[in-house]
Amino acid sequence: MSTEVQAMPGTLLACAAGEGMRHVLMANATAVIMPTSETNLLNLLIVDDERSMRESCREVSSSLGFHTQVADSPEHAYHFLETNPVDVVLLDLRLPGSNGLEVLREIKRRRPETLVIVMTGFATVQSAVQAMKSGAYDYITKPFNFDELRMVLERSTAHLKLTSENRLMREQLKSRNGFGSLVGHAPEMEKLYRIIAKAAHSSHPVLILGESGTGKELVARSIHYSGPYRDKPFLPVDCGSLVPSLIESELFGYVRGAFTGAVRSKDGLMATAEGGTIFLDEVGELPVDLQSKLLRAIQEKEIRPVGGTRPVPINVRILAATNRDLEAAVQQGSFRRDLYFRLNVLTLRIPPLRERAQDIPLLIGNVLERINAATQTQHTIGDDALRLMLAYNWPGNVRELENCVERACTTCSFSTIHVADLPTALRNFQALPKLEVQGAEPDTITPLDQLEKQAILRAIDVLKGDKLQAARRLGIGKTTLYRKLKEYGSVI
Ligand SMILES: Nc1ncnc2c1ncn2[C@@H]1O[C@H](COP(=O)(O)OP(=O)(O)OP(=O)(O)O)[C@@H](O)[C@H]1O
Ligand SMILES: [Mg+2]
Secondary structure, eight states: OOOOOOOOTTOBSEEEETTEEEEOOOTTHHHHOOOOTTSOOOEEEEEOSOHHHHHHHHHHHHHTTOEEEEESSHHHHHHHHHHSOOSEEEEESOOTTSOHHHHHHHHHHHOTTSEEEEEEEGGGHHHHHHHHHTTOSEEEEESOBHHHHHHHHHHHHHHHHHHHHHHHHHHHHHOSSSSTTOOOOSHHHHHHHHHHHHHHTOOSOEEEEOSTTSSHHHHHHHHHHTSTTTTSOEEEEETTTSOHHHHHHHHHOBOTTSSTTOOSOBOOHHHHTTTSEEEEETGGGSOHHHHHHHHHHHHHSEEOOBTOSSOEEOOOEEEEEESSOHHHHHHHTSSOHHHHHHHTTEEEEOOOGGGGGGGHHHHHHHHHHHHHHHHTOOOEEOHHHHHHHHHSOOTTHHHHHHHHHHHHHHHOSSSEEOGGGSOHHHHTOOSSOOOOOTTOOGGGOOOHHHHHHHHHHHHHHHTTTOHHHHHHHHTSOHHHHHHHHHHHTOOO
16 A cells, blocks of 8 residues: 655655555755754764665755765664764664664664664554663654654754763863874874774774884774773783783683693683773784684684683774784785784874974973973973974884983973983984085085975975975975976976
8 A cells, every 4th residue: 555645845754554654755855954054964874674764864864964874774784883983873663574672772782872763653652662761862753754853863963962072071181182192283193083083983903003102002092992882991912022822821711720720710801801992912923823813713703711612702892003014924924814804904004203293392292291290390391402302203203202201301400401401312313414514615515495406306205206295394385395396397
């Protein structure tokens, strides 16, 4: 049986027809609905098996400023939730072949922070009450019209805005300068924060790459503490410092009698981190036999404690880091290719400090603030020291900078840090080759415009042709750089 409804602004988006529900697409919905400017671009997922219903809700929500996606089955929705940011789910409680309340609980289990609005029929108001008890944020009864859907979506927007403001305040308390406790505003860091925010809401492994001291562990912590399971454990494991023969029992635990001295069973780190995150630092150091066991744990989501006969299911997020060239290790056969691909679903590359020199003053300020607060002092940085620190290449990255400032605070005679208070490595560092002043012949003097040309061409060469970055590093505008290149007759 079919029911035809002429759709007009404000008419029903869904209407009851006998036992089942029949949904009617609202005609020219986009033409009649004005986007509300105060609505932010939130991510909405519509879960409904009926195409027309999905599409009509999508039109309304998109016009309200939601970034909307649809799913026609719970499986599709779960899959989507695994990999995408979702703020609000509009869930039909009557999906064929599934129990709507179960689906709701599963969504909340996977994404506790997501608001779920359930759609119920008049005949099933009772289930709306049950749904609210099971964690639904709101409900809407079918048939509903545009205004009703708009109101419920706007309520959810207001709620999310308040929650995110509260969260922001919490984050700001942690650090006033960056993402979580990460400091830095360089474009590369801003990009990193965006990826961290995305990674925090997925459950895939993340491989964090970066030179020593760039903040790999801090990034791993940020991913964990910005995600929905921040109340669960975050367990860092330094694969490089574990005794090789003990790594397996440390990671996977053991059962009583597994070896001499195993007088009772013990959970491993994987089991201890249940529900949370395990951070495998220096993962490149894992012995090859352990690599296969780790691969199995990730793939099967279960572990086998040492001496145990039965596998134990685990639910833990894996983050891994290394400053080794894992790809080269794979080529040499010291790191399993399949594990590399498993860990490498998402890769985060932290730039070395020398590539984001603009963050150096902020980082120095951050360390000074911490030291001053802890020791009730008023240390500041002198211009001379700051200039040298800006020019230095920081092979040990942020850790080296922290050590340098901490050391300078303890050795400086007054509260201002000068070049003399900095470590030898910095004092010996020369950003530019020494000018031969004494005994230089007049014809060895290079005109300034030639020096400038050399500096510009060298910067472009070093930065592999990235002119924008070159302009930034040289401290000139990109228009100036392009003008100069034109003057040199370079191909732009
Ligand atoms: N962006 C940042 N903002 C503030 N502090 C940072 C930042 N990056 C790193 N640090 C600090 O630098 C130090 C080194 O960071 P971390 O231990 O995370 O580096 P890492 O990459 O894991 O180093 P390694 O490879 O040596 O293990 C820590 O004290 C950390 O707090
Ligand atoms: Mg580390």
